Amino acid sequence: xxxxxxxxxxxxxxxxxxxxxxxxxxxxxxxxxxxxxxxxxxxxxxxxxxxxxxxxxxxxxxxxxxx
Numbered sequence: 086x087x088x089x090x091x092x093x094x095x096x097x098x099x100x101x102x103x104x105x106x107x108x109x110x111x112x113x114x115x116x117x118x119x120x121x122x123x124x125x126x127x128x129x130x131x132x133x134x135x136x137x138x139x140x141x142x143x144x145x146x147x148x149x150x151x152x
Contacts, residue, residue, distance in 0.1 A: 117135050
């Protein structure tokens, strides 16, 4: 008879990529905050820009390629 327990196996395959994205976010956050004026709003905007900086990169690359 079964006692009601189940065994669950979790396989995480994105570990190295997750670490890379965390490092990229930290680096971008340091960059954008260091270029802000130091106010609370400037720091918050710097953190938000650190989240979406890849969008800016793709936009400018596509603009350079005239796509």
